Amino acid sequence: MKKIINNPSNFVDETIDGLIKSHPNIYSLASDNTRVITRAIKSSNKVGLVTGGGSGHLPVFTGYVGKGLLDSCAIGSVFASPSVEQIASAIRNANNGNGVLCILGNYGGDVMNFEMACEIVRDEGIETKTVIVADDIASAKREEKEKRRGIAGMIFVFKVAGALAETGASLQDVFEIAIETNSNIRTLGVALSPCILPEAGKPTFEINDDEIEIGMGIHGEPGISREKLKSANDLTDNICNRILNDFNLTDQEIGLMINSLGATPLEELYIVSRRVVENFNKKNIKIFKNYVGRYATSMEMAGMSVTVLKLNNNIKENLLAPTNCPFWTN
Amino acid sequence: MKKIINNPSNFVDETIDGLIKSHPNIYSLASDNTRVITRAIKSSNKVGLVTGGGSGHLPVFTGYVGKGLLDSCAIGSVFASPSVEQIASAIRNANNGNGVLCILGNYGGDVMNFEMACEIVRDEGIETKTVIVADDIASAKREEKEKRRGIAGMIFVFKVAGALAETGASLQDVFEIAIETNSNIRTLGVALSPCILPEAGKPTFEINDDEIEIGMGIHGEPGISREKLKSANDLTDNICNRILNDFNLTDQEIGLMINSLGATPLEELYIVSRRVVENFNKKNIKIFKNYVGRYATSMEMAGMSVTVLKLNNNIKENLLAPTNCPFWTN
């Protein structure tokens, strides 16, 4: 694994600069913080949506700033939480007097920093609410869902809440649909190979050539079990079973996301997706829409995750609502 | 590099099946050929657009079937040309009496098989025209542009011709804009690491840990020069210079595509894109729209390519026209 980079310590700043220079109609740098990205055309009459988190997961987090999705994003270093100051700036930039909803993944540093930032801006008169996405079923038991890590499912929350916010809905309403969406999501992933942190120049973890780790986190956190590399079908069956054990989806309508962690190619995602669709069809689970691609990555890590979002009419409508973002195809 | 696959000899068929099962509203299997994909909702009153080529390059080729883009695609094995029979089926499926335009990359097997297929369907009364995309400046001298390989630039031809076809334009008109678009495209890429052919189970070529190959083809064909791994900026400058030496773009308006061959992550693409934009701005080249992502890949190969499309009002309009395809964001 080789990287096309300059000085590793400029990795994040150059990535941000590249994103803005490449899509100047979508993204803009906050005037008060070099690690905060906002929409190029700010919205004026809606709840602001803010996220933030470590770099190295594009399109997560920054990529999902755009009409119909988020208003701003605080960007940490690779795999590291943004600071309280950065988050506070992101919130201020997203606020246009209608309150701000923060949507973030459940990681200790992020959660604490967002909390602190919300306290700071509250003193400035900005009302905020926070939804902590916790979709990774590998990371805590079902009874402790709120303790789970947030991974690819986060994007569904961005999308659904983002669409509702665009209609001018109240902070409370946007908050509620985000909470509901989060509680309707389950994700399980598998890692096949590590990625290289630009500054460290070495792999984040080690894994044998014939091994995979089910439930490994997007920063290389240990998963549920390390197993021998198996066929795509066996692996997919295992993942589907674990998800369905966690979450009864029989006769339900769902949105599906088959997400590559980076290096795993579309061809393999479709081999997995095929099996997921077959398995779910057997359980009479109706797949309303299937998102196959790289939605939440760990740079060039090999692996993939399967996310299900249980739908209702409200969520469905918001899922399909138009966006203006290079990483979301309507 | 590990693969999530089943029996390697089913790789292509399962990929196709997965694509259709995942997006049943977009793709459909031809009734007469298991290696031909058509639109789920066939068009009835327009020129048919057909492509074809080897597997392992998703979204190229099959992915670009969809409203506003292609009508059908003949799918070969990994990195191998589809057969005459498959191509003939793809043409028949795309035809609704208004003639068919074949758009393909310049590879010996593909070119010959398309030619033969066109002869066969001509005897059945289907009028065809063919545009052979040749955008890879590494693969032949400027004076012999028509001998160049076709790589990522192909997608711009699909898009522009696809949009015009959708308006009901004649075969001749669609052919002409495709020819014009092709002549307005230049691409240069760099490979950092090989990919693994599912059946062979081993890398397509070898390259040292500290080396890159400029101009390497998407099947591992040798490029212009093998060089030491260098900074993203130096590499990008080199690529930009070679493109601009081949193609005078000063004061022109262009579409840009910064394409990953697979494993190279978005972060790195944006570091490259940033530099391309800076370099082009200095030359007063106006970037109308920038497409950054995985548009034409070689499975999990690491590397990227830069494509420029010189624009005029006609091409521009067609570039922006709406599509319905999971791999194209308007």
Next chain:
Amino acid sequence: MLNKENLIIILDKLFDQSKKYYDDFNSADAKIGDGDLGITILHGLEEIQKNKVSFNNDMGENFMICSKAFVKRSGSSFGTLIAFSLMNISKKIDGKKECDHHDIVTIFEIALKTILDRGKTKLGDKTIADTLNLIIHKIKKSKNYNHEIKSACTKALENFKGKKILVGRARMFEDKTTKFDDPGMFALKKLSEIF
């Protein structure tokens, strides 16, 4: 007694220690978490080093400088908790040129309170809070800070051997975690060896 001079000495020693145990901290964390604890500690202390030229006689300001430095380079739970603690400590000892015994106890008490508040955790969860709690307990009784801190850090680690880790990234491993030290507690023990 703590003043600018011995604060600097302590920070220098901690910085050395963080370099020495960089890999150990990372791998202790990698067993159950994301493996960045060494990075977090090293980066925070490194940034403090860069900023200690601004240290002055107001210990409150010095702690604020440390807090800001930690916040700047660290993006993980440990760093965040330390940064919050340093900030709250800074407010409490604002204007003081030196910290007497009472202040020193207060410093640790504020750190503990901050961590429990911000970390939404409780004593007994097997985190750095438990180590701090034991430190406070011990230095309340004895001014032999060096000895007490060192022995508290060691003792706390021992006390929790065989217990489950209940917060942070480790929570999901449940029973498996009984065989691991909490990485933060482990790091405090190693860092305390400077005393």
Next chain:
Amino acid sequence: MLNKENLIIILDKLFDQSKKYYDDFNSADAKIGDGDLGITILHGLEEIQKNKVSFNNDMGENFMICSKAFVKRSGSSFGTLIAFSLMNISKKIDGKKECDHHDIVTIFEIALKTILDRGKTKLGDKTIADTLNLIIHKIKKSKNYNHEIKSACTKALENFKGKKILVGRARMFEDKTTKFDDPGMFALKKLSEIF
């Protein structure tokens, strides 16, 4: 004279040879192309093996079976050119139980014509067409097919040493190609060793 029986013997031997030189063909092609020539040849001949149960006394049909088999598994220039050639040959010798001297010359002539037509190439471009041309030249004069084919394949390769490859994927390397054999010509030489 060529009939079903000796066609099968030839195909069996070619198949063995394609296994033996699989890597060599791939790497000869990889130097200047995409490295799939060994795959192309092996897959084509393998598929013929699977289908030779359908061989019958009509040599035209047998060649058509070979053509279809080649088309099925091979997706590269060499395979396509061979498949087209086999198809055209099949039409010409349709209904024949055996091919006499004249037919054998015709087989090679049709192959050459097909390759030049379909490949849009000309003699002297350093391709398999040049090898075929020399074979035709030689077997027109002598019925010692085995010897003539083998020596023509060797001679053709030698004749083009130091010359530029002007078609296929190699074209772009210009002068660099003078030091390489054309992979297709190289493969024909190795395959001809069965004779």
